[in-house]
Amino acid sequence: MTAPAAPVTRTFVPATLDTSAFAAIEPLFVALEERPIRSAAELERWLLEASELAAVLSEVGAKEAGILIAPARWIEMMETELAAGAIKVIAEARESGTVGIYRPSGKAHTVLINMILSKINIDQILWEAPLKSQQAWFINHFGANVNLGNIAPNDIIPLETLRLGLRGDTFFRFLPDEYKKYKLE
Secondary structure, X not given: OOOOOOOOOOOOOOXXXXXXXXXXXXXXXXXHHHOOOOOHHHHHHHHHHHHOOOOOEEEEOOOXXXXXXXXXXXXXXXXXXXXXXXXXXXXXXXXXXXXXXXXXXOOEOHHHHHHHHOOOOHHHEEEEXXXXXXXXHHHHHHOOOOOEEOOOHHHHHHHHHHHOOOOOOOHHHHOOHHHHOOOOO
16 A cells, blocks of 8 residues: 655645636736746746646546445545645546446445545545436535536536526525425425
């Protein structure tokens, strides 16, 4: 077993930088673009700082049915990838949604997911959720902004309607409590 990599220390990109808006990131690209490079040491520094602007996603889990990974191993793999500099780890499920974080039936492997979340921040995980029922499960359990991936292009708009509570699977999640009493069980 390999020891986890030491956490990456950023020196150029502030840890608190809001990367959701290009206006916040653009000055860093401009600074790199305009910086003169006159030596090998300056080139090495430029490359290291430019690499801080590159986002890395890493995937953990198994793509084949029948391969079971213990929850502690999932956590260890995720911690290793995050320590090596990944901004998010992808929890494997394949396009079938029947491996990795899901049971062969397609239902969420809740014990595994809860054990992962006991050690890894949910904002650092992108959950593969190719099926509508899986997308609804994650939204209902972790909120509309949960990181979901492995979404087919023709499922993007239906996923957004789930996130907005405009479909039956998530409709009552977004209503004020006084209206939830009208939900039919």
